Amino acid sequence: MAVDPECPVCRTAEIVCAKWTLLVVRELDEGRSRFCELERSLTGISPRTLSLRLRELEQEGIVERQQLDELPPRTEYALTDKGRALLPMIEDMRCFGERWLDCEADAVFSSPSA
Amino acid sequence: MAVDPECPVCRTAEIVCAKWTLLVVRELDEGRSRFCELERSLTGISPRTLSLRLRELEQEGIVERQQLDELPPRTEYALTDKGRALLPMIEDMRCFGERWLDCEADAVFSSPSA
């Protein structure tokens, strides 16, 4: 590719700048969630992309996949500590958006998680 | 696209997640710079992409273009206040990279290929 693989900013950017990544992290911060739940919250994401993203994030150790073997078998996803370490960026982005972009400051999404 | 245009995180993500954006912002934080200088610092960027990115960032009010009409006419780019408001994110990303990715903490740029 071209950007320095030694550079922490570049490396982080490659992870978090993939489309939807930050949004799934934010969604998962609200609590563990299943594929179809994420699909519903992230309106517009294609299942293919969600699947890819989840897999990448799992590989990176940012989310944890848990196969509950109930019947029918459910799959749940949750943030790891590493994943939670991304939250400050999301917070910064929210601040930036609220201050500099004309966003509804409170249209964060549904749910101010208790 | 699909992501909520009201959501400050989504809006900000759309801007900063375009490839190279954060890197040009970081570069510009070092001081105003010219096209070819940026081209050299951001090893691997194509002039087309740099041109596009600079234009977008200018439109967003994140960088300022200054045509000095010396001869030959030089063009300089610099961060605006809005642009500087992105720096905390970059800082967060550096922290994340240093803590969670195996990056040389100080190899910010040129690899010390001794």
Add this chain to the structure above:
DNA sequence: CGCGGCACTTCACTTGGTAAAGTGGTTCCG
């Protein structure tokens, strides 16, 4: 037994970034 949900995958298409080359202006050098 057919319908619907879940967790995906496959396919065809569009969009965004890339590499390589080109453009039109300038100054530098012999």
Add this chain to the structure above:
DNA sequence: CGGAACCACTTTACCAAGTGAAGTGCCGCG
């Protein structure tokens, strides 16, 4: 004075990543 080189890009052709729509295999439900 001619040619090489620099600057700030643009143009072209190409490729990879994301999209929308549909499909798959598995299950449980009425």
